Each structure stands twice: as structure tokens, then as C-alpha cells.
């Protein structure tokens with residue numbers, strides 16, 4: 612192919628993909644000063660003007676001429692906004708890479724660009740599959756890939772190489788006959804306002820409170836699956852894991868907070884939302900910071916979480932038909948929370964709740980149907 616004559620112009624009316632020009636060098640150089648660009652891509656650091664010059668005027672044209680890689684400049688709002696490329700890895704398959712300047716982020720630019728380029732890969736280049744790769748934690752990129760229909764996501768430990776250092780990598784792909792639309796749910800974690808409480812997404816700065824709550828003796832006793840000892844690393848992994856849960860469609864977790872202080876009082880989750888046998892059910896789980904116990908906090912938090920869980924998906928909820936909740940037989944406070952919210956005790960599973968000492972407790976099994984009365988006026992004290 613000849614550069615730039617043979618570079619196809621792709622547009623959806625909102626963005627245009629075209630051949631790079633020397634006028635793009637300066638904005639590309641500026642965009643590459645962005646810390647996120649440096650954190651999530653393989654560009655040289657520090658990024659010098661000469662890097663932009665050689666990439667745009669030598670590397671990119673050579674890619675087109677050799678039919679090995681195809682990079683387009685993204686034009687948005689009349690300006691150079693970023694670069695997207697396809698790299699042929701042979702055998703009817705290739706990889707996509709992209710980056711957008713900070714000023715153009717969050718407007719759907721990259722999702723549109725990815726869709727245009729993936730269609731080009733299938734319809735013009737004749738590829739059968741396009742592969743997306745990103746370092747673990749690059750949620751913006753993962754969201755773009757999800758919105759454009761990439762699927763079969765896996766994590767490859769040490770799969771990425773960045774400036775000589777191995778990093779864990781997410782890999783997903785899309786095949787030529789697959790829809791360029793999201794597969795599965797990426798649940799929102801909305802703020803839910805109650806009379807006395809506010810549920811919100813967990814944040815990295817909740818870590819200290821999470822450690823306090825999860826090192827507590829009673830939390831450790833009743834939640835035998837919780838890591839022990841439980842330190843900051845475990846708390847940070849837990850918080851990052853909540854993002855993974857909502858992104859994968861597995862569950863939604865909230866920090867329970869008081870409207871005034873915003874201090875984390877505990878956690879409430881609705882999970883198992885991808886249950887293979889019944890995709891309309893969810894399980895409720897929770898724990899509370901010791902300082903927040905005994906005053907009805909979890910009863911209200913579960914009420915708010917259940918309300919959101921039963922709200923139809925079209926209205927921003929989880930569209931659940933049935934919730935289940937399990938409490939080990941001696942855990943009276945937990946059983947109380949279930950009953951105060953109108954859950955029905957359906958039975959006792961024998962020796963079903965593992966303890967840290969190797970023994971097993973019986974497990975009380977509760978459920979709540981969307982058609983049940985929710986016990987909204989139940990008593991408020993738990994202990």
C-alpha cells in the first residue's frame with residue numbers, strides 16, 4: 612500500500628479516521644505526556660518530541676507500506692484526538708491498540724473508533740478475529756472493549772511486557788460474525804439514599820475501614836472464607852475486586868455510609884448474578900464495622916440493596932426475581948436482618964457452613980421473592 616494515498620478514510624459522522632500528517636506530531640507529543648498514557652501503553656518514558664516525529668513519520672507509514680500494521684489518526688471536534696491501530700498477527704487475526712488525548716476522553720470517541728476499525732478488519736482486511744489486550748486495571752480500556760462487543764475475557768499472569776517489565780494482562784476478542792455490542796452486564800453501582808444511610812461504590816480510601824471491619828473477631832468468625840490475617844493488601848484487593856464484580860456482571864457491592872460523614876460502616880453485596888441455572892436470582896451478603904452494630908444499620912442497608920435488586924434492569928436496577936441469604940445457625944444478628952426484611956426461612960442446610968477449625972455449622976437458608984412483602988416496617992434494633 613502507498614502512504615498516505617491508500618489509507619482509507621473511515622467515518623461514522625461523528626469521528627473520522629484518516630492518515631496521520633506532520634501536523635499531528637505536536638498534539639500527539641502533548642497527549643503522550645499524560646500519566647495515564649504512560650501508565651497503560653508501551654510508549655517511551657520520558658516521551659520526547661523526537662519519539663512522536665519518528666512514530667508518525669516513519670513507523671506508521673512503514674506499517675501501511677508493509678501491510679503489517681494500520682494506524683489511523685482519530686479526528687474529533689475538528690482536531691487530532693488520538694491514534695488507533697490494527698496489527699496483523701497473521702492467520703486471519705490481529706490486534707487492536709488505541710489511545711485518545713485526555714481532552715477527548717469520556718465522549719465515546721474510542722468506542723466509535725474501535726467499532727469502525729473492527730468492521731474494517733473483518734470487511735476489508737478479511738480477518739476472522741480481532742484481539743484486544745490491556746494491562747490489568749485499565750478500566751477505561753476494558754470498558755471500551757466491552758462496549759464494542761469484545762468477549763471471552765481472560766487474565767494472563769505476566770502476559771504483557773511494558774518497557775522490559777512483565778505485567779498481568781486482560782485479553783478479549785471478537786469474531787467476524789459476532790455483534791459489536793456489549794455481552795453480559797456491566798452493572799452500575801449507583802448511590803442509593805435511605806432514611807439514615809447512603810450506599811455508594813467502594814473507593815480506595817475506604818481501605819483502612821475495611822481492614823478494621825474485617826479483622827474484627829466476629830466478622831472473622833462468621834465469614835470463614837475471609838482471608839486471615841487481613842491487612843491492607845487484602846482490603847485493597849477486596850476493593851479492586853468489587854470493580855471486577857460489577858464489570859463481569861457477577862455482582863454489585865456497596866459501601867454502607869452515613870450521609871454526613873461518608874465513613875464506611877460496612878459492606879452489602881448482591882452477587883451470583885450470572886448463576887447458570889437461574890439468571891434471575893441473586894445472593895445477599897454483608898458485614899459491618901464493629902462500631903456500626905446494634906442500631907439497625909444492616910437491616911436498612913439490606914432493604915435498600917433488595918429494592919435495587921428487584922428494580923427492573925430498564926430502570927437501572929438488577930432485575931432480580933428472587934434473592935437468597937444464608938446465615939450460619941448461631942449468627943442471630945444476621946438471621947434477624949433477613950427476617951426484618953421479610954425473608955422467609957426456607958430450611959436448614961446441614962453442615963454446610965465451613966468453620967476455620969475444620970468443623971461445619973448448619974446454615975439457615977432464607978429467600979425473598981420480588982412479589983413478597985419486604986418487611987419495610989420491621990423492628991430496627993439487631994442485638
Ligand SMILES: CC(C)(COP(=O)(O)OP(=O)(O)OC[C@H]1O[C@@H](n2cnc3c(N)ncnc32)[C@H](O)[C@@H]1OP(=O)(O)O)[C@@H](O)C(=O)NCCC(=O)NCCS
Nearest residue numbers: 651709710711716717718719720721722745750751752754
Ligand atoms: C482508554 C481510553 C482509550 C478510553 O477512551 P475514551 O474516548 O474516553 O473512551 P469512551 O468515551 O468511548 O469510553 C470510555 C468508557 O470508559 C469509562 N471509564 C473510563 N475510566 C473508567 C474507569 N476508571 N472505570 C470504569 N469505567 C471507566 C467511561 O465512563 C466510558 O464509559 P461510558 O461511556 O459507558 O460512561 C482513554 O482513556 C485513553 O487513551 N487512555 C490512555 C491510553 C490507554 O489506556 N489506551 C488503551 C491501552 S490498552
